[in-house]
Amino acid sequence: MKKNILYQKNQFYNLNLLKKILFSLIIFLVFVTYSCNSEQKILNVGIYTEYPPFSYKEDDKIKGFNIDFLDICLKEIKYKPNYIEIDFDSFDKLKNSEVDILMGGYPIIYKYPDGISLTEPYFDMSxxxxxxxxxxxxxxxxxxxxxxxxxxxxxxxxxxxxxxxxxxxxxxxxxxxxxxxxxxxxxxxxxxxxxxxxxxxxxxxxxxxxxxNQGLTIVLREDSDELRYEFNNTISNLIKTKQYKNLILKWFEEE
The missing domain is CATH 3.40.190.10 (Periplasmic binding protein-like II)
Structure with missing residues (x-):
């Protein structure tokens, strides 16, 4: 009888312990998820949408190689994109901080206005x-x-x-x-x-x-040193991967 009571007590204790562990795990996961989301910053992306297949509009949705590529980059550096349609020469919007970067057919070899900086090329157009x-x-x-x-x-x-x-x-x-x-x-x-x-x-x-010799670049403000460093680091790693190769095939393989 005593053994039975002791066994039941142990079972009750183990059950409570399991509940506490599960509850703690749930709290931990919620905290981690919240922390990750709170760390994700918004990046205002000025996107030129008249440059298919790199960036264009279809059914009111912005699509293209640039979009897929940038989404991968921003996940790496913990940014969430906010796409804003622009004209190609919207350098004033960048300088006035209306957007954080410009993307959409910007060549690495080009006469840009003062106050502009560029990433390493993310696409070889040679x-x-x-x-x-x-x-x-x-x-x-x-x-x-x-x-x-x-x-x-x-x-x-x-x-x-x-x-x-x-x-x-x-x-x-x-x-x-x-x-x-x-x-x-x-x-x-x-x-x-x-x-x-x-x-x-x-x-x-x-x-x-x-x-x-030519390549495509992401255009930033001259003082965006940290952001440019993050992009360059991500670009240099990404263009060597199978994931990048798959993007190339998706958007440029001929039928």
Whole structure:
């Protein structure tokens, strides 16, 4: 009988102890969640939305590579984005602290006004000239009297505007362009770096030469030293990951 009573007391004690432990755990989780949320600061992002597929509006929602990329960055540095649509040249909004950063097609090589600072490039927009090994072309100047496949009505066309007697052929997709090059239907193909990141280049048949160096950056105020440091650190780590590669495939892989 005494053993029975003692057993019941122990059971009651253990049950109470378990309840206290569970209650303490719940309180701890609530505290941690609240602390994490309270640490998350708001970042006012001035976003230029006329630059697909990097940033654009669809069904009243802002989408694009920039949005996906920035969301990942901000989670790392514990910020929550507040997107504000802007014109490309909204540098005064940045200087007046109406926004904290500008994003949406801002090149790293560009004449910016005073009081502006830039992050490291988060996207490589360099252009490469691809030609056959048996007929190498290693510069824009050597395209005279040649055929070139390139995206028309883009900066690529601006890059070759002074080349004499150049026959420009419209770029359709990477696969068709490389077949045309291999078959001798064109002398060269001008492509963006992102395509070379996605699709393989047979270096036994073709050579590539960088003919234009450019990248996209995030624009900040000159005095945003800490924020710029946080972005640079996150960008340098993120662009090496599979997660970044998946973003590239999501937004730039050709159908």
């Amino acid at each position: 252009l490469y000239l691809i030609s056959r090994i048996d007929n190498p072309i290693d510069s824009i100047e050597k395209l005279s009297d040649k055929k070139l496949i390139l995206p028309l009505y883009t900066f690529s066309e601006e890059l070759v505007k002074n080349v004499k007697n150049l026959e420009k052929l419209p770029y359709k997709n990477y696969s068709e362009s490389m077949k045309s090059l291999e078959n001798g239907d064109t002398d060269a193909v001008l492509v963006e770096k992102v395509l070379l990141d996605i699709y393989s280049l047979d270096e036994n048949k073709f050579i590539k030469v960088k003919v234009y």
